[in-house]
Amino acid sequence: MEKKWWHQSVVYQVYPRSFCDSNGDGIGDIQGIISKLDYLHKLGIDVIWLSPVYDSPMDDNGYDISNYQDIAKEFGTLKDMEQLIQEAKARDIKIIMDLVVNHTSDEHAWFIEAKKNKDNPYRDYYIWRKPSADGKPPNDLQSIFSGSAWELDETTNEYYLHLFSKKQPDLNWENDQVVKEIFDMMNWWLDKGIGGFRMDVIDLIGKEIDKGIIDNGPHLHPLLQSMNKATFGHRDVLTVGETWGATVDIAKLYSNPARDEVSMIFQFEHVTMSWDEEHGKWRPKPFDLIKLKEIFHKWQTGLGKQGWNSLFWNNHDLPRAVSKYGDDKHYRVESAKMLATTLHMMRGTPYIFQGEEIGMTNVSFESIDSYRDIETLNFYRDKLAEGFTHEEMMDGLWANSRDNARTPMHWHTSEYAGFTTGTPWIDVNPNYSDINVEAALADENSVFYHYQKLIQLRKELPVVVYGDFELLVPKDQQIFAYTRTLDGHKLLIVSNFSAEKATFHYKEAVNSCKTLLSNYGNTYDLQQALTLAPYESAIIQIG
CATH class of the missing domain: 2.60.40.1180 (Golgi alpha-mannosidase II)
Structure with a gap:
């Protein structure tokens, strides 16, 4: 296998909304990230994966994009973004952008035009179907965020597809003009000097709705090969696809260098192994170490020289690693270090989610009113209607809500953990007085320095x-x-x-x-x- 710079790199995911607020409005921003680049450089990471900062109404915290070529005002400006790219480069850190192209916001100019009438040039940028004979949605396809995946547009009396929120209409990747627009946008960002893309739910862009094919559709890999050829293929960048339905064999299709698709994928078999068959992550099963080892072994050996692994315990959609796989009550520091050691010594590119390197934990908000995540709120409502008790759902939220990862980063012991001088958009985890960056940097035996040593070993030892x-x-x-x-x-x-x-x-x-x-x-x-x-x-x- 040809050696690539990202084989020995370590990626750090920044969730901008919760990382560092520079202006006191309670929302993290790009200037806040810039102010912490020296901290990330000290940790030793090579790449920042930046969750979306594009212009967005924030229905799904930025994963609903209204303009791919501008920055949301709460995060800053395009000039700030260009400064971040350059400031990171000065510290030998690359920025990879979150590419969200399965869907846009319903406030994107394309969709606003598409709704005007059926003959609008932008109509076919999205996926529309007529109502069924009885006036209901065309089929019973469900949204990943609960409820029907179809929303009626009363102006034209047709339904549009949204596999996520109704404010996230799916793009029609069978339209060549959509493909061209997306590729042009990707090149625009690559020309600004970014180091690649993390591709949100990329396995959905090849779907064939009328045949019931949602992920890993027949058009998926030809589309990715076209994307590679038209955008990043001739550039030395990192690309990682989010693929919830991938098997080892499917992963080889994505990441075999001979196929000219992407550098690697995220697969989630080790994540979903603890989900209940009927109720998913809201009623988790007990941890099974033997099963976990079986899964990691399969992925470590199965790809061979035909693909590349991504290594991660957590991200912005998942619970905190030390709370899920370790013991955050009695052995928080020990188990956080143990989890880091187990993962970082494997074959693949490790990803650290912000706060993981200081052993941040899940949060147990007492009230549903403290939660902000659209998925969490939707499922809380739906599961109560199905017969779950409030207590059962809160147990599920405390274990697996996406907001576990989205509480503000803990910088020090001042009010709101030093994240903001204002009121944070979501409550801070109350344990910030014990778990914070300031304390970690002052303790030579902290989780932070353990991560730093692991990163250094990866750079020093080819065997890793x-x-x-x-x-x-x-x-x-x-x-x-x-x-x-x-x-x-x-x-x-x-x-x-x-x-x-x-x-x-x-x-x-x-x-x-x-x-x-x-x-x-x-x-x-x-x-x-x-x-x-x-x-x-x-x-x-x-x-």
Whole structure:
């Protein structure tokens, strides 16, 4: 496989609305991000994935775009964005933009025109269907945000498709003019010097609604190959597709370099393994380490040299890693470090979500009125109507609401965690006085410095980037252990995923070994069994 700069890079996701507010309006902004670039440079990351900052009415916090070539006023100006790109570049950090092109806002100029009449030149930019014989939606397709995926436009008496909010009409990717407009826009941003794109729900753009095909449609990969050829293919940039329905075989179609599509994808099998079959994430199943290991093993070995992995525990749509997979009550620091070690030593490009590097946790708001996420609010209402109790739904929200990731970043102990001098758009997690950047930077044993060391190991050791992966003790209920091997170099990574002591014995003969990193500060001798403390993890160099 040809080596790429993003193979050894680490990406940090910034959710602008919640990162840092520079002007006191309670909403994070681009100048706030610029003010924290030195902090991110200290951490050691190479890339910032910037969640959408485009002009938007913010029905879905910026994932509903009304103008792809301007910036939302609450985030700043186009000049601010250009400054961010340049200031980041000066610190050897690239900016990748969030590309949201399955849908626009219903306030986009294209959709405003499309609604005027059926003969409007922009009508076919979107997906319309006539009502059924009884005047209802054309079929029973459901929105991902709950309810029907069809909304009636009373002016023309036709339904438009929205797989998400009714204020997010789906674009018609079978229209060549839509394709050209999107490609022109992508080149406009690439010419400004961005380092690539994260592609929101990109697996939906090839859908064939009338055949019931929503994701991974037959037009998807030809469209991506056309996109590659027309925009980023000749540029040295990172592209990552969000693909909820991907299998290993499908992932190879996306990320095999010979196919000229994208650098890598996000797959979510390790995320959805804990979701209930009927009620999804709102009634989560117990954590299953054996299943988690099975999934990671499949993805680490299945892509081989025909694709590239993305590595992540959490993002703006998911709960905080230490709350989902660790123990945020009794072993928050230990389990946060353990999770980082387990993930960052695998093959692939690691992604850190803002606050993960200081061990931020889920939030348990007491009232539904404190939540802001459209998906959370819709499902709370719908599930109560289905018979869920308020208490059951709050348990689901505390575990898996998207707002767990969206509370403001904790910078220090002043009011509102130093995020803003005003009133934040969403409440701050009350534990900010204990968990914040200022405290992390002052403590040499903090989660922050553990992440910093992991990032440095990836840059120093080719075996971390390109080594073969072998899973050990797959049926162990406590231990997640694996090796990475390359050109005679070997690493053992061993983690205790439990709050109890665990024993691990490395069964191969070992002449010598060196402990590179331990979240307890321990050193290890592999010639005898290891006794690991709760949530203990270690990276051991063999030979």
